Amino acid sequence: MIYLDNASTTPMLPCAVKTYEKYAAHNFYNPSAIYKPSVQVKQDIIQAKQIIKKSLGATTGEIIFTSSATEANNLALIGSLRSNFKKIIISSAEHASIYNVAKHLEEKGLNVDFCPLQDNGQIDYEALENMIDGNTNLISIVHVNNETGAINDIKRISEIRNRKCKNAILHVDGVQAFSKIKINLSYFGVDLYTISSHKIFGPKGIACLYVKNKNLIKPMIFGGGQEDNIRSGTENVPAIMSFKTAVEEIGDIQQNYEYVRQLRELFIENLKHLSVKINTSDNNSPYILSLCFKGVNGETLVHMLEEQEIYISTGSACSSHNSGNRVLSAMGVSNMDIRGCVRISFSKYNTKDEIITASKTLADCYCKLLDKLR
């Protein structure tokens, strides 16, 4: 089996599984109880938060654990919303958990502006600068796009915000960036930042929102007042601690980046002789490769590879004929090309042999399919 859908999810590391088991079966105590083992569990969670915060390069602020990055993104937008809000800005390339929340708020009467993309998938910085005005209350921009791997320059966005409307809250969805590119939230000047555990070899069911100042966020879920009163509900301790273990295993980001870049180059090399378009430019995240195969349906390619136990995903979120792909469309990719798109997403654990086998099989499947459709 060759797994090249790491942007979708990743397998848990054995050490993360071990931690999970430890806190599920042995140190299972409710962190809110007052006896010693519970107090210890509470301390362990506090330590996990410190480690995660440090990995984000944040010197101040809080980590609020949530059940998913989708919840964290919802919390960022809905939790920061105030009755005097006039306008929010998101990019056209946001994940559904931002995009659909913004659409919902727009329906409720809030002014929502959608920042366009450049051809390389990054946001159009000039357009953003023109959009931000004194009425802007919140800006939410994805750090690394999950479909194309385009990296937005968060420092630059933060500076534009500072110039145009210093009080606007800046939220960044960092799910595909975390552990893969260098992140320094203090340097970036970001207010809210979302990351997820299951994209970095940790368990599913746990994610978090970094909050620079907890007064920025009001709760969406009320109850016992856990997570600084922002997200009630008994802490998912096994998942939190296992998430922490996965963070500790990230290793040298620069070294991993370089290795994965080589994997990506190798993959592209084996497809060069074909009629394939790469939807990302060279300086994008090497972890994600979006490809358009001319004249075929990407979904068919995914299934042909599936038969060989090689797992990749389609470029479009949905296989229906006309649904298209919001992000690729915003980058200017035609509907015809979108139909032929697939997404390959690598991890530092993929081997070069796997990449050679997968890329050659993909090329082979494409040629066979073209022949059948002729």
Place this chain on the structure above:
Amino acid sequence: MNKVIVLRFGELYLKGKNRSYFEKVLINNIKKSLNEFNCHVIKSGGRYFVTQYDEFDEQQIIDKLTKVFGLVSLSRAVEVNSDVDEIKDYVSNLHLDNKSFRVSVTRADKNFPIVSSEFEKILGGIILKNNPDIKVSLKDFDTEVVIDIRENKNTYISTEKIQCAGGMPLSTAGNGLLLLSGGIDSPVAAYMIARRGMSLSAIHFYSFPYTSELAKQKVFTLAKKLTEYLGNIKLYLCKFTHIQEEIHKHCSPEYMITLMRRFMMKISARICKQNGLKAIITGENLGQVASQTVESMTVTNFAQTEIPIFRPLIGFDKQNIIEIANMIDTYNTSILPYEDCCTVFLPKNPIIKPKMEKVLIEEKKLDIDNLIEEAINGLEILEF
């Protein structure tokens, strides 16, 4: 005072000498549908009842019963002794929320001391006294209080009538093979034909890798939902990819769908013959798409001549079909957007009025027997 569920049968009463056979099958089907519950299905005083069930299960039992073909309606009722005072006592405690009511007394036990019409008036008076905001209305009533005085010295009192699926008991009208595509129509066709008593197996054609595992899972979900009405279903899964590729490679594109449909009928007829199934059932309705014109259906019919093709939805509007799909809870699954085999290699201009001579010429370009053999040999069979 026991709680019971009163069962009412429909057309069975038209069956004359065969009635006992139909009744036996229906009772058997009812018992099967309730096999997970602790209860009894009994005949008493000429009526069928579900008795001795845990009140906790009542709603679930009713949900199951409403899906048994052959049952027309049912009522939750209480069983009291056929004693004037006992009946009056029960009725005096009735609290009716609705605006109008009537009392209907049937007196199978002619020894009961008060005639029906007289007793209706007495009981109506009691209800009016205890429910001052309600009116009597013999024609347009909201609630009918039914007092059924049986010969077994028991009386059954109910205040509601729940509609059931009606039709004829399953397995009293042979068995057939349903073409289950994953769309809106075929589950509805299954419902309509099964409602006339036909039990069904199903066949699904898929085109991996052009269609996905998700499309297959969707069909499994539909099959599972249909079991609520149809009982166990045997599903034949037929890989159709090679046939489609061969048609695409060798034949005129406009005939793609016509030729595909004919292959489906040939394969289905083979399965029917091998398994003693007596008809092929499709969800086609006249004029919906290119393959559903009278000309298309004619050339499809003549793909084989041994097994009849039934199209229970032939005269339905799409809106009717959607209503039934919603009622049997298949609609939301059917509209999930996965490609099915009919949308792969879809020609730009499918022929609307295919000609038999042309179809035969196109089919000569293919090794039909081998392709069918290959499809039959590759069949997977699943049980739901």
